[in-house]
Amino acid sequence: MSAMNPANPTSDVPPATGGNYLTQTRGILSWVFTRDHKRIAVMYLVSILAAFLLGGIFAILVRTELLTPNKTIVEPDRYNQFFTLHGAIMIFLVIIPGIPAALGNFVLPIMLGAKDLAFPRINLFSYYLWLLGALLAVLAIVLGSVDTGWTFYVPYATDVSAGGTLMGGVIPVLLGVFLLGFSSIFTGLNFIVTIHKLRPPSMGWFQLPLFLWALYATAIIQILATPVLGITVLLLIVERAANFGIFHPSLGGDPVLYQHFFWFYSHPAVYIMILPAMGVISEVISVFSRKHIFGYHFIAFSSVAIAVFGFFVWGHHMFVSGQSALLAMIFSLFTYAVAIPSAVKVFNWLATMYRGAIVLKAPMLYALSFLFIFGIGGLTGLFLGALAVDVHLHGTYFIVAHFHYVMMGSTLFAMIAGIHYWWPKMTGRLYSELWGRVAWVLAFVGMNLTFFPQFLLGTHGMPRRYYNYPPQFQFLNVLSSIGSYLMAAGFVITAIYLLHSLFAGRRAPSNPWGGATLEWQCSSPPPTHNFDQPPVVGDPYDFGALKYDAAIEGYVSKT
Amino acid sequence: MSHERETTTPDGSPHPASLQHHFDTPRQQLEAALQGMWLFLATEILLFGGLFCLYAVFRANHPEIFEYAHQYLSKFWGATNTVILICSSFTMATAVWAAQVGRRKTLLAMLALTLLCGCGFLGVKFIEYQHKWKEGLLWGVHFRPEHSAEQFAQHSAEEHVATVSGEHTSSAPATATSRPQLFATAPATSPATSQASPDTQATQPDPSWVFRSPGNGPRGLRPPSAAPASLAPEQRVRNVQTFFAVYFAMTGLHGLHVLAGLAVITWILVRSARGDFSPAYHTPVHMTGLYWHVVDLIWIYLFPLLYLIH
Structure with missing residues (x-):
């Protein structure tokens, strides 16, 4: 294995001096072959943000095309490719791995007081699987065209005329999705084993930070749902490459079965996206309210409940796909049931803030907007869970608005909150709080301006994925596009001040925010082995033992 | 791999050579590895679970296809392969035991026997596939029985x-949507x-x-005595190619897993011959054994589901 390379002393050599994980070893090979979870997390973060940029560019192109009816910048076929690439990149490359693989990878072992994940080599392998899958998916952009939508429904995906040549279209993307799925499985597997086996003996299950409960619940879904996606895309590949006759109706196959298989993964995948985000929010809200989290056990178990319920609701994507009425009613019922643990979390976060000393720094601003946006996204989900209403709204912009409120507005905002929250720990630098607030205003206003008009468009009957629309829809479409430009401006500013802080930011103290979880006990950035002294395990939300030290601009222990 | 383990051990540390730096005790490392392996095997079961689900749906919707088409599979070769794999599970289990008690010669012999059984399984599979290929008993559009x-x-x-x-011009719409x-x-x-x-x-x-x-x-590949030719036209079944799609998907994926298993066993065999394993450290043998048993177990379900339809 490549890990035998002698240029790789990183993760197995105890820290010699006071160096940190970024400076311990130098040279490109010390990163390429690293087994240090923190370096792998940084590589993930950089790659995921690059994919985010790409997906964002496609989003802007889609919104620009929709500024006017008929042609604005591109032809209809090109437009179909744009929204497919936007969806596939954002979902498979950004939102699904975003929080677990980048932020989770970094802080999970440190929050446990461990030196690394249980399987460092598998962690690195999982990163390269991700990279290969991402490259394959991007290759499809270069070699051909994919215009099936990110769901790859049969017969769009099997019809050779859709997507150019045999190898230039759907198949590389599907292979990419297969590899990304296995990357996700290995991350989840690593997390579960690490939480089980590398917890210090003094840390019980209910001393785990809630972020880890969220990652644990996510990992369960990753392990149980992703293999089904794996076999589904494999079957779809042979269906397309060899006319297999499993899914294609003209060969005796069953296209609705494909939808069942696809959503059996892809609905739980929605919870792979949102659960880690909820974990980040649990951390941020408690720390920036300077108050113990309210209802720890409820938040912890609601994560597990969402993971479990999430497996029984996939049919709500198929209310109009020809499943039996009884089945549709059962799926509708379970869909409503998922609302319960989600609401439990929201009420506990609100109760945490009640009479807290709220500090409006950038992570908290994003966390507060998460509550607002997730409220809208979650409640509109109930409209769609209602059978009769769904028939009206299915396939309209209402759906687009709903899932962007949940995925983009909630998950991505939580990811940005997490990046800001752990930025001092990861880089050892403080970002500019002023610019952080400016960017937040743009992103928050832009996000709502982009997607709220889409709810209205949807209720008025504008179908999703359409290239053209009647003139009376133009005003709302223009509003939406302007919102997307505002949001893009916010993200660009964020990228600029974060990058700037790497070179010119002030040095971060160990504990700039006053967090009580273990990652704030090691230095910023942490040493390669995470802790020079063994951390003191206590209540992760007990802020009473910390006091602010103005000299170092950070919090220190009172004792 | 083992070479790496030795070199990566921090000098002067109490860690044994096979213990990675972030674990405290060999027991903790073994438990982590086993839990990881079981979780991985769970994902394997779910990977095949999709195919079992596919089988269940198609068989429930079109039982006549399965009852008819399974006659083209050879019960003899299927049973032979089942016996081969069960034997290989036994030799694999013995190999794990031999590693635990440190009997290196037994370990080597048993791994070699397992390897042999696996190759035998794939050989039989090859005979069966070749026959299907010649007869045109394939999936989808390639279904062209002679x-x-x-x-x-x-x-x-x-x-x-x-x-x-x-x-077909008159009946084509009906064929795509209606019941058989x-x-x-x-x-x-x-x-x-x-x-x-x-x-x-x-x-x-x-x-x-x-x-x-x-x-x-080959023996066992002769057509059943109630040859399809003798069926009256109204008894004939349509969309038979679906059965062969399911058959090739399930046995094909299983065959790939056998192939992967053979590669891993070969690697373990080389490491055993090199003397990497001891009663104190034999985790790779243990985990390979678990994987091989799961591959066997899947075949134990595939055989009756595909070959023994009544």
Whole structure:
């Protein structure tokens, strides 16, 4: 294995001096072959943000095309490719791995007081699987065209005329999705084993930070749902490459079965996206309210409940796909049931803030907007869970608005909150709080301006994925596009001040925010082995033992 | 791998060579590895779970296809492979035991035997696949079962295509959506498969899918005594290619897993011969054993589901 390379002393050599994980070893090979979870997390973060940029560019192109009816910048076929690439990149490359693989990878072992994940080599392998899958998916952009939508429904995906040549279209993307799925499985597997086996003996299950409960619940879904996606895309590949006759109706196959298989993964995948985000929010809200989290056990178990319920609701994507009425009613019922643990979390976060000393720094601003946006996204989900209403709204912009409120507005905002929250720990630098607030205003206003008009468009009957629309829809479409430009401006500013802080930011103290979880006990950035002294395990939300030290601009222990 | 383990041990540390730096005790490392392996095996079960689900759906919707088409599988070779794999599970279990008690010669012998059994399984699979290939018993559009020689002499391929495409124009929409009409039909998209079409049967008194020569196939691959040729036209089944798609998907994925297992066992064999394992450290043998048992277990389900349909 490549890990035998002698240029790789990183993760197995105890820290010699006071160096940190970024400076311990130098040279490109010390990163390429690293087994240090923190370096792998940084590589993930950089790659995921690059994919985010790409997906964002496609989003802007889609919104620009929709500024006017008929042609604005591109032809209809090109437009179909744009929204497919936007969806596939954002979902498979950004939102699904975003929080677990980048932020989770970094802080999970440190929050446990461990030196690394249980399987460092598998962690690195999982990163390269991700990279290969991402490259394959991007290759499809270069070699051909994919215009099936990110769901790859049969017969769009099997019809050779859709997507150019045999190898230039759907198949590389599907292979990419297969590899990304296995990357996700290995991350989840690593997390579960690490939480089980590398917890210090003094840390019980209910001393785990809630972020880890969220990652644990996510990992369960990753392990149980992703293999089904794996076999589904494999079957779809042979269906397309060899006319297999499993899914294609003209060969005796069953296209609705494909939808069942696809959503059996892809609905739980929605919870792979949102659960880690909820974990980040649990951390941020408690720390920036300077108050113990309210209802720890409820938040912890609601994560597990969402993971479990999430497996029984996939049919709500198929209310109009020809499943039996009884089945549709059962799926509708379970869909409503998922609302319960989600609401439990929201009420506990609100109760945490009640009479807290709220500090409006950038992570908290994003966390507060998460509550607002997730409220809208979650409640509109109930409209769609209602059978009769769904028939009206299915396939309209209402759906687009709903899932962007949940995925983009909630998950991505939580990811940005997490990046800001752990930025001092990861880089050892403080970002500019002023610019952080400016960017937040743009992103928050832009996000709502982009997607709220889409709810209205949807209720008025504008179908999703359409290239053209009647003139009376133009005003709302223009509003939406302007919102997307505002949001893009916010993200660009964020990228600029974060990058700037790497070179010119002030040095971060160990504990700039006053967090009580273990990652704030090691230095910023942490040493390669995470802790020079063994951390003191206590209540992760007990802020009473910390006091602010103005000299170092950070919090220190009172004792 | 083992070389790496030795070099990466921090000098002067109490860690044994096989213990990675972030674990405190060998027991903790073993437990982590085993838990990871079980979780991985759970994902393998779910990977096949998709196929079992596929099987269940198709069989529930179209039982006649399965009852009819399974006759083309050889119970003899299926049973042989089952026996081979069960034996290999035994040798693998013995190998794990030998590693635990430190009997290196037994370990090597048992791993070699397991390897042999695995190769034997794939060999039999090859015989079966080759036969299916020759007979055109394949998936989707490639399903082109051979007619008997006489029927080929009677009708040229062009005539088939002409007849079929003419008659299909009226019935094509129905074939895609309706329930089986209990006679064989070819997919509308592929005129080449029309040799098996029911519409040709209307013009031919006794066409069907029979093997070229019952005596020529390997043992156990002869057609069943109730040959499909003797079925009345209304008893014939359509969309038989679906069964072969399911068959090749399930056995193909399983075959790939056997192949992967053989690669891993070879690697373990090399490491055993090098003396990497001891009663104190034999985790890779243990985990390979677990993987191999799961691969066997999946076949134990595949055999009755595909070969022993009643």
